[in-house]
Amino acid sequence: MDRLLRLIPIVVLVVSACAQAPASSAPPVTKVGGAVTFVATTDPDTLDLHQTSNPVSSTIFGWIYEPLVYQDLDNSYKGLLAESWMVSSDSKSITFKLRKGITFTDGSPLNAEAVKFSFERLQRVGAKSPIFETFKNVTSMEAKDELTFVMNMKEPYAPIFHDLQVSYAGILSPTAVKAANDNIGRAAVGTGPYKLKEFQTGQQITLERNPDYKWAPALFQNRGAPFIQEFRYRVIAEPATQLAALDAGEVDVLGLRAQDLSRYGSDARFKVFDSFTFGLTYLGFDAKRPPFDNAKLRAALAKAVNKDEIVQVVFENKLAKASCCPIAESIQGYDPKLKEFELKYEPAKAKTELDSLGYKPGADGMRTTPEGKPFKPVLYTSTSDTHGKIATLLQAQLKAVGVDLQIKQLESGALLAATPKAEHDLYLNGYSWNEPDMFSLFLSCDRVTSSNRVLYCNPQLEDLIKKGRTELDQAKRMQIYFDAQKLTMQEAPWQPLYMPVSKTAVNAKVQDLKQGQAGGLYWHDAWIRR
Amino acid sequence: MIRYVLRRLLLAVPVLLGVSLGVFLMASAIPGDPATVLAGDTASAEQVEAIRHELGLDQPLPIQYLRFLERLAHGSLGESTRTHREVLLEIADRFPYTLALALGAVVLSTVVGISLGVFAAVKRGGAGDYLTMGIAILGLSVPGFLIALFGIIIFSLNLHWLPVSGARSPASYVLPIVALSLHSAAVKARITRSSMLEVFGQDYLRTARAKGLRERLVILRHALKNALIPISTIIGLQFGALLGGAFIIENIFGWPGIGRLAVQAIFNRDFPVVQGTVLVAAVTYALVNLAVDVFYAWLDPRIRYS
Numbered sequence: 127m128d129r130l131l132r133l134i135p136i137v138v139l140v141v142s143a144c145a146q147a148p149a150s151s152a153p154p155v156t157k158v159g160g161a162v163t164f165v166a167t168t169d170p171d172t173l174d175l176h177q178t179s180n181p182v183s184s185t186i187f188g189w190i191y192e193p194l195v196y197q198d199l200d201n202s203y204k205g206l207l208a209e210s211w212m213v214s215s216d217s218k219s220i221t222f223k224l225r226k227g228i229t230f231t232d233g234s235p236l237n238a239e240a241v242k243f244s245f246e247r248l249q250r251v252g253a254k255s256p257i258f259e260t261f262k263n264v265t266s267m268e269a270k271d272e273l274t275f276v277m278n279m280k281e282p283y284a285p286i287f288h289d290l291q292v293s294y295a296g297i298l299s300p301t302a303v304k305a306a307n308d309n310i311g312r313a314a315v316g317t318g319p320y321k322l323k324e325f326q327t328g329q330q331i332t333l334e335r336n337p338d339y340k341w342a343p344a345l346f347q348n349r350g351a352p353f354i355q356e357f358r359y360r361v362i363a364e365p366a367t368q369l370a371a372l373d374a375g376e377v378d379v380l381g382l383r384a385q386d387l388s389r390y391g392s393d394a395r396f397k398v399f400d401s402f403t404f405g406l407t408y409l410g411f412d413a414k415r416p417p418f419d420n421a422k423l424r425a426a427l428a429k430a431v432n433k434d435e436i437v438q439v440v441f442e443n444k445l446a447k448a449s450c451c452p453i454a455e456s457i458q459g460y461d462p463k464l465k466e467f468e469l470k471y472e473p474a475k476a477k478t479e480l481d482s483l484g485y486k487p488g489a490d491g492m493r494t495t496p497e498g499k500p501f502k503p504v505l506y507t508s509t510s511d512t513h514g515k516i517a518t519l520l521q522a523q524l525k526a527v528g529v530d531l532q533i534k535q536l537e538s539g540a541l542l543a544a545t546p547k548a549e550h551d552l553y554l555n556g557y558s559w560n561e562p563d564m565f566s567l568f569l570s571c572d573r574v575t576s577s578n579r580v581l582y583c584n585p586q587l588e589d590l591i592k593k594g595r596t597e598l599d600q601a602k603r604m605q606i607y608f609d610a611q612k613l614t615m616q617e618a619p620w621q622p623l624y625m626p627v628s629k630t631a632v633n634a635k636v637q638d639l640k641q642g643q644a645g646g647l648y649w650h651d652a653w654i655r656r
Numbered sequence: 657m658i659r660y661v662l663r664r665l666l667l668a669v670p671v672l673l674g675v676s677l678g679v680f681l682m683a684s685a686i687p688g689d690p691a692t693v694l695a696g697d698t699a700s701a702e703q704v705e706a707i708r709h710e711l712g713l714d715q716p717l718p719i720q721y722l723r724f725l726e727r728l729a730h731g732s733l734g735e736s737t738r739t740h741r742e743v744l745l746e747i748a749d750r751f752p753y754t755l756a757l758a759l760g761a762v763v764l765s766t767v768v769g770i771s772l773g774v775f776a777a778v779k780r781g782g783a784g785d786y787l788t789m790g791i792a793i794l795g796l797s798v799p800g801f802l803i804a805l806f807g808i809i810i811f812s813l814n815l816h817w818l819p820v821s822g823a824r825s826p827a828s829y830v831l832p833i834v835a836l837s838l839h840s841a842a843v844k845a846r847i848t849r850s851s852m853l854e855v856f857g858q859d860y861l862r863t864a865r866a867k868g869l870r871e872r873l874v875i876l877r878h879a880l881k882n883a884l885i886p887i888s889t890i891i892g893l894q895f896g897a898l899l900g901g902a903f904i905i906e907n908i909f910g911w912p913g914i915g916r917l918a919v920q921a922i923f924n925r926d927f928p929v930v931q932g933t934v935l936v937a938a939v940t941y942a943l944v945n946l947a948v949d950v951f952y953a954w955l956d957p958r959i960r961y962s
Contacts, residue, residue: 253703576700
C-alpha cells in the first residue's frame with residue numbers, strides 16, 4: 127500500500143505533464159482567439175497581388191499569400207514554400223524543391239504547377255507589380271514534377287531571392303483564380319496563416335486564422351496555426367482619428383509620430399516597439415541639366431546641409447537616424463567604412479566652394495550665378511507634413527550659406543509626373559527597398575525617364591550597377607556596392623539625409639509579440655490576453 | 657405636373673453630359689497621369705507605358721471621351737483603374753453611407769433649424785430670440801470638423817458613449833450626422849426666423865387670430881406653412897452642399913462614403929471613379945431640386961407647372 131501511495135505523486139506529475147504538453151502543431155487552446163485591429167490609411171485597392179504596388183495591399187498579402195523564400199533576421203534567405211533550391215553552374219537557372227503537404231486555404235495542394243501558374247500570370251498581367259521587371263529576365267519556367275519547379279533566366283540575376291521573398295511574389299491558388307474568372311481582387315486565396323473573411327469597402331478588411339496552417343518558418347516558436355483568431359484592417363485616414371481610435375481601444379496597433387511618443391511611451395495600456403526601416407530619405411539634385419550637372423556645385427550645397435539638425439528638429443532624435451551613405455544601415459551593403467567619404471556639414475567650406483564656382487554673394491548676402499542672375503534653385507517635394515518641415519529647414523540651412531532655396535510642394539501624383547520632365551533643381555524624397563540593387567532603380571541610366579528622379583547617369587556607376595546585378599559571390603558583390611556608394615558620395619547626385627525609424631504602439635493585451643526585421647513585428651507567436 | 661417632371665428629367669440629360677465633359681477635361685488637365693501613379697515610384701518607363709496602353713490612355717482625348725460615352729450608353733461607368741472593379745459597384749458600396757449621412761443631416765438640421773427659427777421669431781426681441789440667434793451664429797462660425805473632433809473627445813474618449821470611427825452600428829451615425837448638420841441647422845434657423853417675421857405681418861394671420869384660433873395653430877398651420885417656401889429652397893440647395901461637405905466629415909470619422917472615394921480617386925488619378933462619383937452627385941442634386949420644386953406646388957396650390 128505504501129508503495130502505491132508513493133507512486134501517486136509520480137502518476138499525477140506524469141498525467142499533468144502529458145495534459146500540458148501541446149501537440150506539435152496545434153496551439154494551446156487557451157491562447158487561440160481574440161482579434162487585433164490595425165489601421166489602414168487607405169483602402170487596399172485590390173487583393174490581386176499582380177495588379178498593384180499599393181503598400182496597404184502589400185501588408186495584407188503578407189498574411190494571405192506566401193512566397194517561396196523569406197529573409198531571416200541576418201538578411202539571409204531561407205525556404206518558406208520552398209524546402210531547398212539549387213542554382214545552376216552558369217547561375218541562369220534555379221531549381222526549387224517545394225515543401226510537401228502544403229495546401230491553399232481552398233483545400234487545393236501547393237505544387238510546382240501552382241508556382242508556374244502564379245509567375246506566368248505575373249508576367250502576363252503584372253505591369254503594376256514592383257517585381258514585374260524581374261520576371262522580364264525569366265525566359266521560361268517548368269514544373270518538372272509535382273514538387274520541383276525550375277526557373278530559367280536570360281542572365282544571372284543576384285537580387286532574385288530578394289525579389290522572390292517580397293509579398294508581391296506570393297503563390298496563389300490556380301483553382302481559386304479559375305473559379306473567380308481571374309478576378310481575384312476580392313477573392314484572394316493563398317497558403318498563408320490567415321485567409322480573407324470579409325472585405326467591407328472603405329471600412330474594414332477582416333482576415334481569419336487558417337487553422338490548417340502548419341508550415342510556419344523556423345523564426346517562430348509556434349510552427350503551427352497562429353493564435354490570434356482575427357486580424358482587422360480598419361480604414362482611417364485622419365491621424366487625429368487614428369490616435370483617438372487607439373485611445374478608445376477601437377484599434378490596437380498604430381505607427382506613432384514624434385509628437386506622440388512621450389505620451390504613449392509612458393502609457394501602461396500600450397507597448398511601444400521600435401526599429402529601423404528599409405529605406406532612406408535623401409536630398410537629390412537634377413544632375414542632367416545646368417547648373418546641377420556640375421558635381422562640384424552639388425557637393426558644395428551638400429556640405430551646407432546639417433542632417434543632425436533635421437533629425438533633431440523634425441524627428442526629436444527619435445524617429446530618424448542621420449545617414450552617411452546611399453545604402454541605409456538596415457540594408458545589406460551598408461559599410462561604416464564609407465563614412466570617411468561622407469560630405470559632412472561644413473558651411474564654411476560650402477561658402478568657399480560656392481565662391482570659387484562663381485556663385486558670389488550680393489549686397490544682401492544672397493548669391494548670384496556666375497552670369498550675375500539671382501541663384502534661386504527650386505526644391506520639389508511632396509505635400510507630406512514631414513517633407514514640408516524638412517524643406518523649410520533646408521531652406522534655412524542653405525540661406526546661411528547665401529543660397530535662396532525655393533520650395534515647391536506637390537501632391538504625390540503630380541510629383542511623380544514632374545521629375546522625369548526635369549522641372550526641378552533639387553528633389554527631396556526617399557526610397558524603400560531592401561536590396562543594394564536599389565541603385566538600378568534610383569540611380570541607373572536606364573531609369574532617367576522614370577524612377578531615377580535625379581536624372582543622374584554615370585557610365586562608371588552604370589558599369590558597377592550591372593556587375594552588382596549579376597555577381598553572385600556575396601563578398602565580391604558587396605565590394606561592388608562599396609565602390610558604387612563611394613562614387614555616388616563623391617559625385618553627390620544625392621546627399622543622404624536620414625534613415626526613418628518606426629515606433630509602433632501596440633495594445634498591452636497582445637502577448638509575446640516580437641520585434642521583427644526593419645519596422646516589422648512578428649505576430650506568429652503572439653496571443654491575446656483575455 | 658407629370659409632363660413637367662418628365663421634361664425636367666429630360667433636360668437633366670444634357671446637363672449631366674456637360675458635367676461629365678467638364679469633369680473629363682478637368683481630370684485630363686491634372687498633372688500626373690493614372691499610369692504613373694498606378695505604377696508607383698519604382699516602375700520603369702516601359703511599365704508605365706504598358707499600363708497607359710492597358711488603360712487606353714495612349715488614345716487621343718476625344719476618343720477616350722467617346723469611349724466613356726459609349727460605355728455610359730451601355731449602362732456602365734467603366735472600370736476603376738485602381739481596383740479593377742466596375743465603377744457602379746464601387747459607388748453602390750459607398751453611396752448608401754453618404755446618402756444616410758446627408759439625409760440624416762437634412763432631417764436633423766431641418767427639425768432643429770426650423771424649431772429654433774420659429775422660436776426666435778415668436779420671441780422676437782426677447783432673450784429667447786437673442787439666445788437662439790447667438791447659437792445660430794455659433795453654428796455658422798464653428799467649422800464642422802472642429803465640432804467633429806470635440807465630439808470624439810467628449811463622447812467617445814471621455815464618456816465612451818459613441819464609437820470614434822466607422823459605420824458599424826447605429827451609434828456610429830450620431831456624431832457624423834450632428835457634425836454635418838450644425839452649420840446647415842444654423843442657416844435654416846436664420847432663414848426661418850426672417851421668413852416667419854415676414855409672414856407674421858400678413859392679413860391672413862390676423863384673420864386666423866380673429867377667428868379665435870389658438871396661437872399654436874396660427875403659427876404652425878398658417879404662418880409656418882407659408883414661411884416654408886424659401887426654407888424648402890434652402891433645403892434643396894443645402895442637400896448638394898451636404899453631399900460635397902460630407903468629405904471632411906467622412907475623412908474624420910473613417911466613414912465609407914463617396915466623398916472619400918472621390919478624393920481618393922483624384923489622388924490616384926482614377927478618372928472613371930472621379931467621373932462616376934461626380935455624375936452620381938449631380939444626378940442626386942438634380943433629383944432633390946426637382947423634388948423641392950414639386951414640394952412647392954404642395955405648399956402653395958397657386959404654384960402650377962405647365
